[in-house]
Amino acid sequence: MKQKLKIIKIGGNVINDKDSLSSFLADFSKINEAKILVHGGGKRASEMISELGLKPKMVNGRRVTDQSTIEIVTMVYAGLLNKNITAELQKNNCNAIGLSGVDANTILAHKRVVKDVDYGFAGDVDNVNSDIIKVFLTNDLTPVFCAITHDKKGQLLNTNADTIAAELAKGMSKYFEVELIYCFEKLGVLADVNNDTTLIEKIDFLMLQFLKKENLISEGMLPKIDNCFDALQNGVKKVIIGKPEVIIDKNIKHTTLVL
C-alpha cells in the first residue's frame, strides 16, 4: 500500500494577511503525514512592480511576464514569500525546504507557445521529478514550492500555482496515495458564488458535465476544476477545494471532487 501524501495549495487570500498566514502555517505544521505546500504570489508581486515604477500587465486575468516582471516575481515568490513561509514552518518544527521548480530540476517547463496572446516568460509544465521529491519526503523534509519553474536552458518561467499543485499531485502519485487540497476564501465550489448555502459538496465527472452545461461554475473556478479532474484522471486519489481550516478539520464543509 502506498504511503499517504497531502499536497496543499494556498493562494493570495491566505498569503496577503500576516495573521491568516501564521494561523494556516501553524495548522499545516500539525499534519503528521508526508506533505507538500504550494503557494501562489498574492498581491506582493504587483505591489513591488508598482513600487519600482512599473505597471503590472494582465490579459484575460493572467499576468504577462516580461523581463522586468520575471525578475520581480522571482524575487517575491522564490525569495521573500518562499523563505519567510519556510522560516515560519521551521519555527513550528516543520522541517520545510523552500523550492522552486529550478531547484534539483524538480519542475521542468517550457515557455508558453504564443497563440493569440504572448504571455512572455510564462511556463507550461512538462515534467515533475518525482524521484528527487520522494528523496526529500523520505528524509522527513516538507517541500514548499513557489510557482517559478525553468526550461533547463537557463530561463526562469512564471507558472500558475494551481497548475503546479496539480502537476506535483499527478507526478507524486507514482509513489504516494495523494490527496490534493486547494485552499481559498470560499467554502468550496458554490452554485451561487455569493451564497455559502449553495455549496456543492461533491462533484464527480457526471456532475461536472451537468454543472458546465448549466453554466453553474464561475469563470475563475473553471480552470481550477479542470486542473482537479486532470489530476484525478492521472492517479490522484482525492481532491478537495475549501477554506484553509479544512486541512486539519474535515468537519468544515468543503467540496470533494472524485472521478
Added chain:
Amino acid sequence: MKQKLKIIKIGGNVINDKDSLSSFLADFSKINEAKILVHGGGKRASEMISELGLKPKMVNGRRVTDQSTIEIVTMVYAGLLNKNITAELQKNNCNAIGLSGVDANTILAHKRVVKDVDYGFAGDVDNVNSDIIKVFLTNDLTPVFCAITHDKKGQLLNTNADTIAAELAKGMSKYFEVELIYCFEKLGVLADVNNDTTLIEKIDFLMLQFLKKENLISEGMLPKIDNCFDALQNGVKKVIIGKPEVIIDKNIKHTTLVL
C-alpha cells in the same frame, strides 16, 4: 578514506558581470567531485534598495540590516541571484539546488548581539546541518547557498557569505575531505594589494603571525583569512584564495593556506 568535497565561494566581482558569471558557472559545472557553491550578493541588493527609494546603511564596511533591508536582501540573494545561478547551472547539466540556511534548517544562526553597533538582522552562525547536506550530495545534487540564514524563531538573518562558506566547510569535514576555495578579483593574498607580483603563494600559521605583526594584510583581507584559519583548525583540509579560474586550472597562481 573520506570522499572529496569542494566548497567554492564567489563574491561581487564574479556576480556583477553577466559574462564573468556565465563563464564561472560553466567552469564550476565541469568539476566532477562533489561540490557546493556559496554566493555573495554583489551590488544588486544595494541597487534594489536605491530603486525602492531607500538608502543602504553601512557601518565599518558591513551592511546594517533593518526590516526593509532584510526583505530586499532576501528577495535579491535568495530569489533573483540564487534562482538565476541555479537555472544556469541546470543549463550546464549540473544538478544544482538553490538553498538558503532556512531550507531544511541547513544553517542555523542567531541575531548578532549588539555591542558598539546594532547591525540589525545580521546573523552569526550557530550550526550547519551536515547530515541533510550529505543527503543532497549523495543524491548527486549540488547545493548552491545564498547568505541568508534563520534563527528557528521565524526570523530571516543576513549573514556574511565568507563566513557561510567557512562554516559549511567546517561542518562538512565531518563526512568529507573538504577543500575550501574563495574566488575574488585578485590572484590571492598580496603583500601590496596593487601589485600582482607580491603574491604570497603559501601561508601557514607562522607566516600568518609574521604578516599580521608586519601589518602586511589589508583590512578587507583580514576577516577572510581569519575565516580560513578557523576552517583549517576545524577539520578543513585545504583553503585556497584566488581568481575564479583557479577552480579548474591549478596552474593559475593563487594563495594556499595550510595549518
